[in-house]
Amino acid sequence: xxxxxxxxxxxxxxxxxxxxxxxxxxxxxxxxxxxxxxxxxxxxxxxxxxxxxxxxxxxxxxxxxxxxxxxxxxxxxxxxxxxxxxxxxxxxxxxxxxxxxxxxxxxxxxxxxxxxxxxxxxxxxxxxxxxxxxxxxxxxxxxxxxxxxxxxxxxxxxxxxxxxxxxxxxxxxxxxxxxxxxxxxxxxxxxxxxxxxxxxxxxxxxxxxxxxxxxxxxxxxxxxxxxxxxxxxxxxxx
Amino acid sequence: xxxxxxxxxxxxxxxxxxxxxxxxxxxxxxxxxxxxxxxxxxxxxxxxxxxxxxxxxxxxxxxxxxxxxxxxxxxxxxxxxxxxxxxxxxxxxxxxxxxxxxxxxxxxxxxxxxxxxxxxxxxxxxxxxxxxxxxxxxxxxxxxxxxxxxxxxxxxxxxxxxxxxxxxxxxxxxxxxxxxxxxxxxxxxxxxxxxxxxxxxxxxxxxxxxxxxxxxxxxxxxxxxxxxxxxxxxxxxxxxxxxxxxxxxxxxxxxxxxxxx
Numbered sequence: 410x411x412x413x414x415x416x417x418x419x420x421x422x423x424x425x426x427x428x429x430x431x432x433x434x435x436x437x438x439x440x441x442x443x444x445x446x447x448x449x450x451x452x453x454x455x456x457x458x459x460x461x462x463x464x465x466x467x468x469x470x471x472x473x474x475x476x477x478x479x480x481x482x483x484x485x486x487x488x489x490x491x492x493x494x495x496x497x498x499x500x501x502x503x504x505x506x507x508x509x510x511x512x513x514x515x516x517x518x519x520x521x522x523x524x525x526x527x528x529x530x531x532x533x534x535x536x537x538x539x540x541x542x543x544x545x546x547x548x549x550x551x552x553x554x555x556x557x558x559x560x561x562x563x564x565x566x567x568x569x570x571x572x573x574x575x576x577x578x579x580x581x582x583x584x585x586x587x588x589x590x591x592x593x594x595x596x597x598x599x600x601x602x603x604x605x606x607x608x609x610x611x612x613x614x615x616x617x618x619x620x621x622x623x624x625x626x627x628x629x630x631x632x633x634x635x636x637x638x639x640x641x642x643x644x645x646x647x
Numbered sequence: 648x649x650x651x652x653x654x655x656x657x658x659x660x661x662x663x664x665x666x667x668x669x670x671x672x673x674x675x676x677x678x679x680x681x682x683x684x685x686x687x688x689x690x691x692x693x694x695x696x697x698x699x700x701x702x703x704x705x706x707x708x709x710x711x712x713x714x715x716x717x718x719x720x721x722x723x724x725x726x727x728x729x730x731x732x733x734x735x736x737x738x739x740x741x742x743x744x745x746x747x748x749x750x751x752x753x754x755x756x757x758x759x760x761x762x763x764x765x766x767x768x769x770x771x772x773x774x775x776x777x778x779x780x781x782x783x784x785x786x787x788x789x790x791x792x793x794x795x796x797x798x799x800x801x802x803x804x805x806x807x808x809x810x811x812x813x814x815x816x817x818x819x820x821x822x823x824x825x826x827x828x829x830x831x832x833x834x835x836x837x838x839x840x841x842x843x844x845x846x847x848x849x850x851x852x853x854x855x856x857x858x859x860x861x862x863x864x865x866x867x868x869x870x871x872x873x874x875x876x877x878x879x880x881x882x883x884x885x886x887x888x889x890x891x892x893x894x895x896x897x898x899x900x901x902x903x904x905x906x907x908x
Contacts (some may be wrong), residue, residue, distance in 0.1 A: 413719045466798065469799050469801070469802050471797070471798060471802070474728065486802070488798070488802040490798045490799050492796065493795050493796050493799070494794060494795055494796065495795055497675065497677075498675055498791065498794065498852075499846060499849045499850055499851060499852060499854075499855045500795075500851065501850070501851040501852070501853045502792065504853065505795075506849055506854050508788050508791070508792060508803075509803060532851070534850050534851070559815075585865065
């Protein structure tokens with residue numbers, strides 16, 4: 410019995426219990442509890458102001474919180490924030506990646522792993538990249554140091570539909586090949602359906618946590634997104 | 648070449664390099680006018696040095712450093728922008744400083760005079776410039792990361808609050824040594840114009856920061872040499888030399904973008 414409990418605990422990379430966050434006496438998150446298995450993808454959904462980004466900030470220990478956040482031993486987290494302010498900074502892709510990684514070889518390896526061409530891209534300015542290229546550079550940034558958890562805050566908010574699918578397929582590949590656990594904040598219910606195993610719906614409190622395939626349930630869809638929301642096929646979206 | 652001219656040139660090059668280097672960060676942080684406004688905050692410190700007969704640079708730096716801590720703390724507590732807080736502080740300091748500084752020294756405090764530097768002044772300016780360049784280089788990556796995304800910086804282990812305090816202290820240090828060269832009214836030039844010139848012709852950080860330092864040194868040394876040749880005050884000539892470099896960079900960029908007929 411004891412060994413099966415230990416084995417079961419080892420299957421999880423993250424255990425969050427009764428997590429609450431307040432900022433200037435305002436409740437941003439209240440009583441959130443969930444557990445996440447290693448090597449799976451969790452999609453975090455909810456309306457604006459639901460506390461999705463704050464959940465990431467708490468998971469990264471960037472804000473004070475109450476409750477418990479328990480990461481598995483030897484966890485290494487790669488993080489990609491929602492907004493970057495690069496438009497006015499003359500910094501090349503290589504310089505940006507070298508901020509996190511001392512070795513040029515590792516920088517090139519990370520760029521190649523996100524299917525970008527090192528020869529043409531490394532000396533380009535971050536501020537001239539397309540939305541899709543920038544997002545992939547950020548994924549490369551997150552991959553430096555071989556993390557086993559990746560946190561993405563709306564990774565495709567500034568890219569077109571084709572690039573969006575490529576990015577999610579790449580994340581799925583990383584999850585499969587490297588057994589990386591991925592947490593993605595998204596507004597897109599199709600991402601939940603097509604690219605994640607688990608879903609956490611927030612509206613300051615926890616509205617739902619469970620398997621992503623349940624998103625097809627119309628009453629759950631209505632609870633999370635309001636009436637009139639429908640899931641379209643990929644063909645209908647294009 | 649006289650000894651005084653050599654000292655002025657060495658001081659100008661040292662301070663130009665460090666102000667240009669730090670200025671490259673100030674321009675990116677959209678704090679160009681903060682350096683200008685902070686220079687006024689130094690005036691009561693300069694005045695104390697003149698009145699009580701100690702090195703005015705020490706008085707200026709002490710006041711600037713105290714102001715940097717006040718600004719840093721107020722920014723964290725009130726979430727007001729640094730420009731707003733500096734704006735509130737500088738007029739008060741300007742008023743107090745002008746009332747305190749004896750009339751004969753007022754002109755030098757406002758416009759500086761690099762041609763009156765002594766060996767001690769040059770040694771202090773070089774040591775402080777070298778320290779400022781070293782500390783800026785050490786913190787450069789963290790400051791840029793904090794600009795790109797505070798969360799990204801924090802998640803990679805950068806203490807954004809401490810980095811900001813170090814940055815403000817470096818600004819104070821640089822403004823304090825810049826006061827001797829171009830004075831309180833023109834010190835903003837040293838941190839704004841060389842960096843603006845470099846930004847115009849740079850596509851990566853290394854080139855930008857190196858060019859910004861070089862343009863700072865070129866402006867200062869050209870101004871000193873022009874001052875010696877024309878027998879005019881050095882402060883305004885340093886500014887004019889820097890603006891000339893800026894205009895050349897703008898023209899070069901403009902010409903490179905204009906298609907040939």
